[in-house]
Amino acid sequence: MSIVTNLRHYMEKYGFYVSTRLADRMGIKARNVRITFIYFTFATLGAGFAIYLIIAFWLKLKDLIYVKRSSVFDL
Template identity: 85%
Template sequence: MRIVTELRHYMEKYGFYVSTRMADRLGMRARNVRITFIYFTFATLGAGFAVYLVIAFWLRIKDLIYVKRSSVFDL
């Protein structure tokens, strides 16, 4: 049980934050979003994992494009 907890904490700290960001956006708990992804993955034989990776890639690209740059006058 300790290994599962450590793995969960590692993924929450260094993961893509897809579940957390979606939960914040939808006003839900991140745990419920993660469980939904898990159920969706089992029900569709892996398509949920593919959707998760697409969303993670999309959020990463969005973060790279919409980075708030400091102004020259802020220096």
Template identity: 70%
Template structure:
């Protein structure tokens, strides 16, 4: 079992982690630039999703404050 896990790990290290290097070679760029680009894009997309979440939460809270149903005149 340990040998199987080791073989799978070796396969992914050999083939899967070579993506940045191959892409950089194909584009004629440095590997460091490609890796930094992926890091910045991942932070940017995480930030955009979080900002959308906060905006929707704010709108829902605002909607609840404005459109509350009152049962009588004395609830004002």
């Protein structure tokens, strides 16, 4: 496997899942969201990466605050 493939698999496994979650919410492929972030990052000289990190931080906080409970008895 190439270095790029290994890096992609690592980021998909241990990443923030920003692209996947946004893609699921919008009903499109996660690959398209990733490519959009990449193009946006190059076009704005790094602002896309900053936005990605802000969204990742926001999603992490949201996950910590809103914990899904499986039943009423988990309260």
